[in-house]
Amino acid sequence: MQPSSRVTIRDVAARAGVSVATVSKVINERYGVSAATLARVRAVIEELGYEASLVAQSLRNHRTNVIGILVADLEPFSTELLKGAADAIRGSGFELVVYSAGGRTGDPAGWEKRYLSRLSGTLVDGAVLVTPAVSLEAVPGTPVVAVDPHTGPSHLPTIDSDNLRGAQLATEHLLELGHRRIAFLTGRPDLESASLRKAGYLRALEAAGVPADERLIRDGAYDPEVSAASAHALLTGPDRPTAVFAANDISAIATVGAARDLGLSVPGDLSVVGFDNVPESALCTPPLTTVDQPIREMGHRAISMLIALINGDEVERTHVTLDTGLVVRSSTQALPRH
């Protein structure tokens, strides 16, 4: 015991008076070991507190049983997704390593690719990419699934939600409340979700016969600072909107903040609706009307699909889109008639 080094399969074998091969067999429940020796070896394993070296197993088996999840930053969306992923990972026999780029800019948008090539086949068996900054193909041996994928053609397995419909719902809600000057804060232009949300906004406007006004469409970038600046510009400009649909809860919350700074009340002077339904949206003041996206389930599904892919199981749908729905809270109200 006092020999400080780890107890290895060799020690177990010696103590039990068998070969390492036999010990390996009992660990992996292989056929060909008698009941007597099985019991004996099991006892020794217990006694010595032996744990097989995952590293050695990985080397031998070409499988590490760890899954990587790459997020640009730990903002509310990724965080929520992470919870779903952690949930799905539990009891699966895999471990989850999270890699966060930390929201740094300056990185030539390729950290995902570098990370993937460095780690795939050597540390992780597969990876999920959250809002990837780049459209990349899978590394040959390593399954990858994307959540909220990049625009552009990529044939990665994907989890997303019905962004188009969600955005339509949000915009229609505002229209039904009588709003006509409805501004839109865009999302990260490289993300499919962002363009779909914009498309949904435009489509709803068009369906209602409300002409889109380019000056009401501003950058949001899913980023609080960018959004706050845009909101400020929007609200201090001439002919300000009576409502803002932000592509993101983050942007929506920033918009509410900008309005408050200008002495405008939400929803009194301005209605705001967000997108994502992150937990923060229910907490903030006022609680946000937003489009619900089942973020945790997306994380869960991403992991499940990835595990299936890793195991070589047949995956029926390789691109799943979950439903979105409007949740009306207190940041929107009917436009007073005049």
Add this chain to the structure above:
Amino acid sequence: MQPSSRVTIRDVAARAGVSVATVSKVINERYGVSAATLARVRAVIEELGYEASLVAQSLRNHRTNVIGILVADLEPFSTELLKGAADAIRGSGFELVVYSAGGRTGDPAGWEKRYLSRLSGTLVDGAVLVTPAVSLEAVPGTPVVAVDPHTGPSHLPTIDSDNLRGAQLATEHLLELGHRRIAFLTGRPDLESASLRKAGYLRALEAAGVPADERLIRDGAYDPEVSAASAHALLTGPDRPTAVFAANDISAIATVGAARDLGLSVPGDLSVVGFDNVPESALCTPPLTTVDQPIREMGHRAISMLIALINGDEVERTHVTLDTGLVVRSSTQALPRH
């Protein structure tokens, strides 16, 4: 190229016309290779896109360059801590695997121990334990640092904050506002932070000459449901408190919710102060007066210390306590005189 298997050091060696030993030397920048061969091998590595197998390196070096972080659940505190940890890990050469127990109960409080023994020395080089449910000693070969540690004697390196003083500040704040019937919602009884916060509350009361009332001290358990129930009981009971100090922002937010359900206004009818200063506390309605704890920095420090420990560096302080401070927002107000 089309051979599907990974490119190994052997391939590089063959292509460059040298031995694997030499290739290994250039990878690790060891002395004893001429400028010419160095350049040649580097070129081949580039050309073949070779990446050394982390698994094989780990096996050989007895070092995985992976750090584990164990959290009971991904609630706001852990999440925030995780951000700090992710921050610290970046560029350190380590990866971070997060293991979340998922808040399940029923687990015999020993998952941390099991996880640690299974993984230590085999998948991770060290671990940080966040609000550990059990007081455990380090596994011999594997450094462990605890954040917000368990009560009871443990000699693990520790990161925490000045819980006692923070709780005193919070209680004093309430006292200065004229409150005398100040309730306290306790934390997780197995955590040192919880008992220190309670001690701070009691001490402040005593210093002000206000007798503590046992009936005003209820279970909170750092848990929203437990806290909501206790708050409800407190607020519907006879002689209700005019203020609540919750051991946790989670508990405080639950208290605000319970008050609202009863038609009580915060801070009009009830002042509430929390502890932690998680981001949610600033967002909620009303924004919470709370005790700030530098959670992210705690995560950062935990990782830094752990890395130092792993590298065998001398660590000056093995138990660091960070400052806490009161941040006054809108959930507290002076008690109207009558």
Add this chain to the structure above:
DNA sequence: ATCGTTGTCGATAACGTTTTCCATGGTTAG
């Protein structure tokens, strides 16, 4: 010429598993 030195490089033994395949002994069938 001889003897160290120095500078490069390669053979090889680990690291801790799993798997294949062979050996052994006992048992059953012919």
Add this chain to the structure above:
DNA sequence: CTAACCATGGAAAACGTTATCGACAACGAT
């Protein structure tokens, strides 16, 4: 009584690295 078979166990190769150590050539100094 022999042949074939089954059940059990072990030897050894392999997975992809790194470190140690010895080989060898070139070279300067005696």
